[in-house]
Amino acid sequence: MKLAMIGFGQAGGKIVDRFLEYDERTNSGIVRAAVAVNSAKADLMGLERIPQENRVLIGQARVKGHGVGADNELGAEIAEEDIDEVQNAIDAIPTHEVDAFLVVAGMGGGTGSGGAPVLAKHLKRIYTIPVYGLGVLPGTDEGGIYTLNAARSFQTFVREVDNLLVFDNDSWRQTGESVEGGYEKINEEIVRRFGVLFGAGEVGDGEEVAESVVDSSEIINTLSGGGVSTVGYASEEVELNTGGGLLSRFTGDDAGDDLDAANTTNRITSLVRKAALGRLTLPCEIEGAERALLVLSGPSEYLNRKGIERGRKWLEEETGSMEVRGGDFPREEPEVSAAILLSGVTDVPRIKRLQQVAIEAQDNIEDIQAESEENLEELVEDDEDELEPLF
Numbered sequence: 001m002k003l004a005m006i007g008f009g010q011a012g013g014k015i016v017d018r019f020l021e022y023d024e025r026t027n028s029g030i031v032r033a034a035v036a037v038n039s040a041k042a043d044l045m046g047l048e049r050i051p052q053e054n055r056v057l058i059g060q061a062r063v064k065g066h067g068v069g070a071d072n073e074l075g076a077e078i079a080e081e082d083i084d085e086v087q088n089a090i091d092a093i094p095t096h097e098v099d100a101f102l103v104v105a106g107m108g109g110g111t112g113s114g115g116a117p118v119l120a121k122h123l124k125r126i127y128t129i130p131v132y133g134l135g136v137l138p139g140t141d142e143g144g145i146y147t148l149n150a151a152r153s154f155q156t157f158v159r160e161v162d163n164l165l166v167f168d169n170d171s172w173r174q175t176g177e178s179v180e181g182g183y184e185k186i187n188e189e190i191v192r193r194f195g196v197l198f199g200a201g202e203v204g205d206g207e208e209v210a211e212s213v214v215d216s217s218e219i220i221n222t223l224s225g226g227g228v229s230t231v232g233y234a235s236e237e238v239e240l241n242t243g244g245g246l247l248s249r250f251t252g253d254d255a256g257d258d259l260d261a262a263n264t265t266n267r268i269t270s271l272v273r274k275a276a277l278g279r280l281t282l283p284c285e286i287e288g289a290e291r292a293l294l295v296l297s298g299p300s301e302y303l304n305r306k307g308i309e310r311g312r313k314w315l316e317e318e319t320g321s322m323e324v325r326g327g328d329f330p331r332e333e334p335e336v337s338a339a340i341l342l343s344g345v346t347d348v349p350r351i352k353r354l355q356q357v358a359i360e361a362q363d364n365i366e367d368i369q370a371e372s373e374e375n376l377e378e379l380v381e382d383d384e385d386e387l388e389p390l391f
C-alpha cells in the first residue's frame with residue numbers, strides 16, 4: 001500500500017529517511033511522500049533523502065532551531081502553534097494517491113513525543129484515509145524523563161491514531177555497541193519488518209500473480225479497530241531458481257515434486273512459528289490479539305497455498321482470534337520470509353510498566369504540589385512567629 005510518511009522529531013525523521021532508502025533498494029513503492037518535522041535545524045539538515053522542501057522546522061520563535069530538550073509539553077505546544085506550516089508541506093502531497101498516513105516518532109524525546117499525537121489528531125480531522133502511528137519506545141537505560149515522556153505520549157498517541165504500531169528500542173538494543181551504530185541496525189530492522197508488511201499490498205500489475213496476494217484493504221482491515229500492534233518476522237535463505245522451478249508446480253506429480261511441495265509447506269509453517277514466537281517489535285503475549293495478518297514473501301516457487309493456510313490456522317489457534325488473514329507477496333529475492341502483524345494486542349508487559357510510571361508520576365505531581373503548599377503554609381507561619389531566617 002502507498003503511504004504518506006511523516007517523521008516527527010529526530011528518530012521519526014531518520015526512520016522515514018531510511019524507509020526511502022529501503023524503497024529505492026527493494027523497489028517496493030510504499031513511500032508515496034515523505035515529510036520530516038522537527039524543532040532542531042541540524043537534525044533536519046542531517047537527513048539524506050527526504051526532499052528539502054518537505055523538511056519543516058517548527059517552533060523557531062520559541063527554541064530558535066535548537067530542539068525542545070526532551071520537554072514534551074513544549075513539543076506539543078509548538079506543534080499546535082505551527083500546525084499550518086506542517087499542513088503546507090502536506091498540501092503538496094497527492095493525498096488521493098495515498099492509502100494511509102504513517103506518523104513516525106520516538107516517544108522518549110520532546111519534539112516527536114509531544115508533536116506526533118497533535119499532528120495525528122489534526123490529520124484525522126481533515127482526511128478520511130486512515131492515520132497510523134509508528135511509535136518507538138526508548139531504552140529503559142535512557143533515564144527517567146524519557147520513560148515519563150513515553151508513558152505520557154503513548155497514551156495520547158494511541159488515542160489519536162487509527163492504530164499504533166510499536167517498536168521497542170529496549171528489547172532490540174545490543175550491548176557493547178555505540179548508540180549511533182546500534183540505531184543504524186535497529187532502523188534497518190524497523191524498515192525491513194514494516195516494509196515487507198506494507199509492501200505486500202503493493203504488488204504491481206506486471207509482476208507475477210500470486211496464488212493469493214495480500215492487498216492493501218486486508219492490511220487496513222487488520223489495523224482497523226484501533227489499539228496497539230506488533231510485528232513478528234522470520235526468514236530463511238533459499239536458492240533463486242530461475243530455470244524450471246516455477247514450472248515444477250504445474251508439471252506432473254512425480255516423487256520429486258511431492259517432496260518439493262512438502263518441503264515448501266514445512267518451511268512456511270516453521271517460519272510462521274518462528275516469526276510469531278521470536279522477538280516481536282513490541283514483545284507481548286500473542287494470545288488475545290484481536291486480528292492478525294500473515295504475509296509470506298519470497299520467490300513464487302517457494303510459496304504455496306497449503307503452507308499459508310496451515311500457518312494461518314496455527315495463528316488462529318495461538319491467538320484465539322477469529323480474524324486471521326494471510327497471503328502471498330511474491331518477490332525475486334533469495335529468501336523466504338514470514339511477517340506477522342498482530343493487531344489489538346493487550347497482554348504487553350512493557351505497556352503495563354509504562355502505564356504504571358504515568359500513574360505514579362501523576363501521584364507524584366499531587367505530592368509535589370501538596371508539599372509545596374505545605375512549605376508555603378509553613379513559611380507563612382514561620383513568618384508570623386518571626387523566626388530568624390536560616391540562610
Ligand SMILES: Nc1nc2c(ncn2[C@@H]2O[C@H](COP(=O)(O)OP(=O)(O)OP(=O)(O)O)[C@@H](O)[C@H]2O)c(=O)[nH]1
Pocket residue numbers: 008009010011012014015038039040067068069070071105106107108109110111112113136137138139142146169183184186187
Ligand atoms: N530506533 C531509533 N530510535 C531512536 C533514534 N534516535 C533516537 N531514538 C529514540 O527516540 C527517542 C527520542 O529521541 P529524538 O527523536 O532524538 O527526540 P526528538 O523528538 O527530536 O525531541 P527533542 O530532541 O527532545 O527535541 C530517544 O529517546 C531514543 O529512544 C533512531 O535513530 N532510531
Ligand SMILES: [Mg+2]
Pocket residue numbers: 009010040043067068109111
Ligand atoms: Mg531532537
